[in-house]
Amino acid sequence: xxxxxxxxxxxxxxxxxxxxxxxxxxxxxxxxxxxxxxxxxxxxxxxxxxxxxxxxxxxxxxxxxxxxxxxxxxxxxxxxxxxxxxxxxxxxxxxxxxxxxxxxxxxxxxxxxxxxxxxxxxxxxxxxxxxxxxxxxxxxxxxxxxxxxxxxxxxxx
Numbered sequence: 001x002x003x004x005x006x007x008x009x010x011x012x013x014x015x016x017x018x019x020x021x022x023x024x025x026x027x028x029x030x031x032x033x034x035x036x037x038x039x040x041x042x043x044x045x046x047x048x049x050x051x052x053x054x055x056x057x058x059x060x061x062x063x064x065x066x067x068x069x070x071x072x073x074x075x076x077x078x079x080x081x082x083x084x085x086x087x088x089x090x091x092x093x094x095x096x097x098x099x100x101x102x103x104x105x106x107x108x109x110x111x112x113x114x115x116x117x118x119x120x121x122x123x124x125x126x127x128x129x130x131x132x133x134x135x136x137x138x139x140x141x142x143x144x145x146x147x148x149x150x151x152x153x154x155x156x157x
Contacts, residue, residue, distance in 0.1 A: 006113045011069065017148070041094040101139075102138045102139050
């Protein structure tokens with residue numbers, strides 16, 4: 001029997017370390033991976049079909065560019081994990097990241113969430129609490145956190 005595992009990534013270079021962490025602790029025969037990238041709705045387009053030109057892509061080029069970049073990040077993460085032998089599904093979901101991660105993990109009946117952690121100053125934590133801290137507080141399953149990005153993480157092409 002396989003266990004669903006949610007792997008939450010973002011646009012930072014730390015996503016490479018998160019994917020590596022998942023590969024070190026998970027087993028393809030025992031874990032089905034769900035890669036998730038949550039985006040603020042004000043920076044994304046309404047449709048998830050990035051290959052279809054829509055009027056809002058013309059009207060909102062910055063959001064269109066962000067949508068294409070997010071889809072590329074999900075595809076790259078899924079490709080890397082599939083190459084390691086995992087069954088992987090990817091999703092780009094609009095909403096506040098911590099809420100999206102917790103709700104998606106619950107909806108998919110995930111046994112684990114794997115994600116990164118930003119190291120904020122005390123002032124940064126006051127004005128912008130970390131997503132990982134909010135996920136830790138709200139998740140109904142264990143959370144595995146990559147606390148530092150590896151210095152030799154591959155550069156995005």
